[in-house]
Amino acid sequence: MNILLTGASKGLGLKTTESLLNKGWKVYAISRSKTENLNELLLQYPDNLKWLQYDLADGENIRQTVFKDWISFDTPIHGFVNNAALAYDDIITNLNLVSLEKMYRLNVFAPMILTKFVLRQMLLHNIKGSIVHISSISVHTGYKGLAMYASTKGALEAFSKNTAREWGEKGIRSNCLVAGFMETEMSSTLSDSQKNRIYQRTSMKQPVDVESVAETIGFLLSDGAKSITGQNIHVDNGTI
Numbered sequence: 001m002n003i004l005l006t007g008a009s010k011g012l013g014l015k016t017t018e019s020l021l022n023k024g025w026k027v028y029a030i031s032r033s034k035t036e037n038l039n040e041l042l043l044q045y046p047d048n049l050k051w052l053q054y055d056l057a058d059g060e061n062i063r064q065t066v067f068k069d070w071i072s073f074d075t076p077i078h079g080f081v082n083n084a085a086l087a088y089d090d091i092i093t094n095l096n097l098v099s100l101e102k103m104y105r106l107n108v109f110a111p112m113i114l115t116k117f118v119l120r121q122m123l124l125h126n127i128k129g130s131i132v133h134i135s136s137i138s139v140h141t142g143y144k145g146l147a148m149y150a151s152t153k154g155a156l157e158a159f160s161k162n163t164a165r166e167w168g169e170k171g172i173r174s175n176c177l178v179a180g181f182m183e184t185e186m187s188s189t190l191s192d193s194q195k196n197r198i199y200q201r202t203s204m205k206q207p208v209d210v211e212s213v214a215e216t217i218g219f220l221l222s223d224g225a226k227s228i229t230g231q232n233i234h235v236d237n238g239t240i
């Protein structure tokens with residue numbers, strides 16, 4: 001299986017890349033930086049891990065750089081994990097259009113453009129592929145300061161459901177993995193008391209295990225999930 005995954009250099013993307021490689025799958029990974037951990041994986045899996053340094057804020061060049069120059073249209077793509085994102089968090093009364101546009105370019109527009117070419121490639125090779133977008137529990141349970149970020153993930157959830165409806169007849173699936181709070185760089189700016197308040201809203205009163213999220217992504221990409229599409233799958237320690 002060939003999987004395209006964005007945001008592989010750290011956090012959930014790195015853990016998911018490792019987990020997919022352990023299954024013997026080939027990963028085409030994108031990020032702006034090559035971290036030490038990613039470099040270790042590249043050395044460990046020289047044949048199965050391919051990495052492209054690319055800033056996904058540049059939507060215009062995705063077709064040429066990602067699909068023509070790097071993966072090439074001859075390569076079948078079986079799965080796409082849309083993981084790269086940034087969180088511009090602030091209260092709405094401080095909304096800054098430049099920051100908002102930057103976040104939408106990465107969190108919403110790049111995933112839509114990537115989906116366009118992933119779908120074309122799946123159709124070209126007659127592949128019943130699987131798309132997984134990483135969404136956030138903030139879409140379903142409001143958090144003060146996350147309205148703008150949550151709105152990008154809400155857009156993805158709508159896009160994913162409609163992708164499932166549009167391409168289901170070809171056997172192509174699209175789901176969102178709704179992640180709860182994980183201890184990664186993205187969440188590292190929060191204070192202990194802010195984190196504790198977030199944990200208190202979950203049934204399990206603790207951060208979500210990144211490996212549990214990565215394993216669920218692997219399942220959604222696999223044949224075992226062949227009847228699951230158009231869904232939001234929550235991995236959130238029971239935020240109910």
Ligand SMILES: NC(=O)c1ccc[n+]([C@@H]2O[C@H](COP(=O)([O-])OP(=O)(O)OC[C@H]3O[C@@H](n4cnc5c(N)ncnc54)[C@H](OP(=O)(O)O)[C@@H]3O)[C@@H](O)[C@H]2O)c1
Nearest residue numbers: 007008009010011012032033055056084085181182184186
């Ligand atoms: N952490 C949480 O609590 C939480 C909760 C719910 C959902 N999520 C979602 O889970 C996903 C992973 O988050 P995380 O916590 O692992 O975040 P993270 O640690 O900040 O990692 C983000 C990844 O995205 C990449 N990235 C950022 N900007 C990019 C750009 N312009 N072009 C290409 N790659 C870019 C980063 O690589 P480079 O910096 O090297 O480019 C990095 O690999 C995101 O979709 C996030 O919204 C996170």
